Amino acid sequence: MIDLYYWPTPNGHKITLFLEESGLPYTIRPINIGAGDQFKPDFLKISPNNKMPAIVDHAPAGGDEPISVFESGAILLYLAGKSGQFLSSDPRIRIATVEWLFWQTSGFGPMLGQNHHFNHYAPEKIPYAIARYINESRRLYGVLNQRLAGRDFLAGDYSIADMACYPWAALHDGQNIVIDDFPNVGRWLKTIAARPATQRAYALANDINPESGKPLSAEARRHLFGQPEHK
Ligand SMILES: N[C@@H](CCC(=O)N[C@@H](CS)C(=O)NCC(=O)O)C(=O)O
Structure with missing residues (x-):
């Protein structure tokens, strides 16, 4: 099973597009970036750049410890490798x-x-x-x-x-x-x-964030645009 740390933004949608197409089972772990969830210590262990998406694959090939991946491009490459889909072998x-x-x-x-x-x-x-x-x-x-x-x-x-x-x-x-x-x-x-997979992926957006597409709140602006440096 894959945990997907996600919020419905363009970078988040990339991964739900893949997961909905591929049929790999996954669970969404919402990271409300407007509420500051991306700065929580447990999330930073997975995604040190305080951004979603990120994944944890609890059943990686060959077994053993879970694998976590941050950066949407790296996640797509990982999932393509795991599933053998959407990245040609030619x-x-x-x-x-x-x-x-x-x-x-x-x-x-x-x-x-x-x-x-x-x-x-x-x-x-x-x-x-x-x-x-x-x-x-x-x-x-x-x-x-x-x-x-x-x-x-x-x-x-x-x-x-x-x-x-x-x-x-x-x-x-x-x-x-x-x-x-x-x-x-x-x-x-x-x-x-x-x-159909695109439509399923985008339908998730409103379930996870009913405020999707609305103007950002003052709190969200503070979290997103007023970030201190990491210490
Ligand atoms: N290069 C990253 C960018 C990810 C990114 O910018 N995520 C934004 C939302 S689209 C985010 O989590 N922002 C929270 C923050 O900056 O604190 C990727 O491709 O995964």
Whole structure:
């Protein structure tokens, strides 16, 4: 059994997308990042960067001690390895999948995260920062759009690379991205949204956080944007 430390955000959705597709049994352990659960000592032992998602696999291959994994990209690779699903064994497709997974975790996710921050959460509207991250977001959507030209998915069949990118691109409206400017991305989003596992994964969001999608409370802002350094 896998424990998934989760809150319904784009990085959290990546892992429920995988788990719902794969059929691996799992239990959600909610980490309410707006209430500060990510700073609890027991969670920090699993995820020292105070961020979810994280997992603990209580039945790893070969038995023995449970394995914990933090960072969504590492979790997707771990789960693909454990289940033998969503990461091709063909060497060309496999490395392309890993390339696009790393592209998401090092660029697409962080840049869109800054886009959200300066557009929606920053207490002052800073035109330079807003323009900087919208421009960079548009550049990245252009890269994704080109990659998806003539392809159903990022690398071969539906894979962990698509699962990593989808939850961020699904929020394009809030990133000031007009999806019609990126038609291959729009088509790919619709294909993934129609998958029954995607619908199950997203249905969990409201069960776990009925406030999902609503403006952040003052308490949540304090926890998320006023963090002291770790001692
Ligand atoms: N690079 C990390 C990013 C995870 C991340 O940013 N998680 C956010 C929610 S989407 C979080 O837990 N934030 C809590 C905090 O910053 O204290 C990953 O891909 O797993």
